[in-house]
Amino acid sequence: EVQLVESGGGFVQPGGSLRLSCAPSGFTFRSYGMNWVRQAPGKGLEWVSYIGTGGSVTYYADSVKGRFTISRDNAKNSLFLQMNSLGAEDTAVYYCAREGHGYSTIDYWGQGTLITVSS
Amino acid sequence: QSVLAQPPSVSGTPGQRVTISCSGSSSNIGTNSVNWYQQLPGTAPQLLIYGNIHRPSGVPDRFSGSKSGTSASLAISGVQSEDEADYYCAAWDDSLNGYVFGVGTKVTVL
Numbered sequence: 001e002v003q004l005v006e007s008g009g010g011f012v013q014p015g016g017s018l019r020l021s022c023a024p025s026g027f028t029f030r031s032y033g034m035n036w037v038r039q040a041p042g043k044g045l046e047w048v049s050y051i052g053t054g055g056s057v058t059y060y061a062d063s064v065k066g067r068f069t070i071s072r073d074n075a076k077n078s079l080f081l082q083m084n085s086l087g088a089e090d091t092a093v094y095y096c097a098r099e100g101h102g103y104s105t106i107d108y109w110g111q112g113t114l115i116t117v118s119s
Numbered sequence: 120q121s122v123l124a125q126p127p128s129v130s131g132t133p134g135q136r137v138t139i140s141c142s143g144s145s146s147n148i149g150t151n152s153v154n155w156y157q158q159l160p161g162t163a164p165q166l167l168i169y170g171n172i173h174r175p176s177g178v179p180d181r182f183s184g185s186k187s188g189t190s191a192s193l194a195i196s197g198v199q200s201e202d203e204a205d206y207y208c209a210a211w212d213d214s215l216n217g218y219v220f221g222v223g224t225k226v227t228v229l
Contacts, residue, residue, distance in 0.1 A: 035218070045156070045164065045207055047218035059216045095163060103152050103170040104211035106218065109163040 002026040002108045004096045009113030016086050016117070022079035022096030022110060030074040033057075033099035035106055036081050038092035046092075049081065050099065063089075086117045122147065123208050125221035131198045132229050139224045141191045141208035147219050151211040153191040155184055158205045158223075167206070168193060200228045 008020040022034070036048040049070040050059045058070050069082040079096055093112040100107035124142040131137040141153065155168035166175050168184035171191065181196045191210075195202055208221040 037218075044205075044223040045158075045209070045220040047209075047220065050217065061217055062215075100166075100169065103154075103173075104218075105152070105154050105166065105169040106156075106209070107166050107169065107175070109165070111163050 002098065004098065004108060004110030006094065006096045006110045006113040009094065009115050011116045011118065012086055013119055014087055014117055017082070017084045018086065018115060020081040020083070020094055020096075020113060020115075022081075024077055024079065024096075024098070027098070029072075029077045029079075032101070034070075034072065034079050035097045035099055036070060037095045037097050037106065037109070038090075039095070039112070040089075040092040043092075048094070051079070083115070086115075088117050091115060091117045122212065122215075122219035123210065123221035125206075125208060125224045127222065128225045128227065130227040130229055131195075133199060134197050137195050137198050137226060139193045139206055139208075139226070141193070141221050143189050143191075143210060143219070145189060146214040147189075147210040147212040148186065148191055149189040150213055153184065153186050154209045155182075155193045156207045156209065157202075158207065160204070164207065195226070198226070198228055202226055203228050 003025045005023045035050045051070045067085045071080045095112045096110040097106045098108040152170045156164040157167045158164045171186040183194045205223045207223045212219045
């Protein structure tokens with residue numbers, strides 16, 4: 001069974017930094033691209049970032065480009081999102097999500113971790 | 120920002136057919152496949168339809184997807200009370216190099 005477990009959420013002041021982690025299980029992590037997707041309270045889904053299987057290919061939403069960095073450690077089965085210069089607009093539940101094979105599809109999602117940016 | 124247009128809400132009585140539209144552009148739906156997600160209250164999204172028309176195992180066959188040009192649709196044939204949820208369409212956008220989502224459609228079963 002595919003599982004994705006996020007951690008690292010919490011409260012942070014404006015301008016601060018936070019690092020999210022995702023622990024995958026139930027599949028061969030190094031064979032799949034991965035995404036981060038967020039959802040502000042009461043709002044819709046917003047894609048944040050993608051990383052390819054080897055870690056060298058990365059994409060970012062314009063809203064986070066230059067502030068967030070996605071990375072992965074295939075040896076340790078871990079996905080990360082380093083978030084800097086956080087603002088109130090970054091308050092959201094952040095989901096770790098697997099990129100499916102064969103189609104451009106996000107096929108599995110974690111349960112999410114809440115980031116609250118507030119003074 | 121949401122690039123795909125969806126109606127904010129649709130409703131139907133149990134057993135009715137309801138449809139949700141999703142409109143995009145040549146750089147997303149026009150070029151790439153469409154996925155649909157169901158988000159039940161307080162839970163993470165779950166994949167409902169991928170590759171425009173395909174259902175993952177375990178998804179009831181009352182859910183179906185279609186695509187034509189730069190638009191797509193999700194149909195629920197015989198909507199049930201447990202289908203009350205938010206539904207999102209999504210597609211990869213070649214211009215943005217990222218996924219774009221619809222604003223979401225709330226399905227209410229009257």
